Amino acid sequence: MKIYYNCEHCGQVIDMIEVDQVDEVKFGFDCLTAEERQDIIKIDSVANVMYVHSLCDECIESLGLVNVDEKEPETKLLH
Numbered sequence: 763m764k765i766y767y768n769c770e771h772c773g774q775v776i777d778m779i780e781v782d783q784v785d786e787v788k789f790g791f792d793c794l795t796a797e798e799r800q801d802i803i804k805i806d807s808v809a810n811v812m813y814v815h816s817l818c819d820e821c822i823e824s825l826g827l828v829n830v831d832e833k834e835p836e837t838k839l840l841h
C-alpha cells in the first residue's frame with residue numbers, strides 16, 4: 763500500500779512511502795480517535811492507496827503550530 767502524506771493546508775504532497783502492511787502504532791494512528799481517523803485518513807482500497815492529511819513544515823510554521831501539542835494530532839504524524 764502506498765501512503766501519501768498531503769498537507770491539508772496548501773495541498774502539497776509532503777511524503778510518499780510504500781509499505782506491505784500499515785503498522786498503526788508505528789504511524790501513530792492508534793493514538794487517534796475514530797473521528798480523527800476519519801478526518802485525517804482516507805483510504806482508496808481500489809488503488810491501494812492511503813492518504814494521510816497532515817501539515818507541511820512551511821504551513822506548521824506559518825500557522826504558528828510549532829509548539830502546539832495535544833490539539834493538533836495530525837502534526838504528530840510528521841515526527
Ligand SMILES: [Zn+2]
Nearest residue numbers: 769772818821
Ligand atoms: Zn502546507
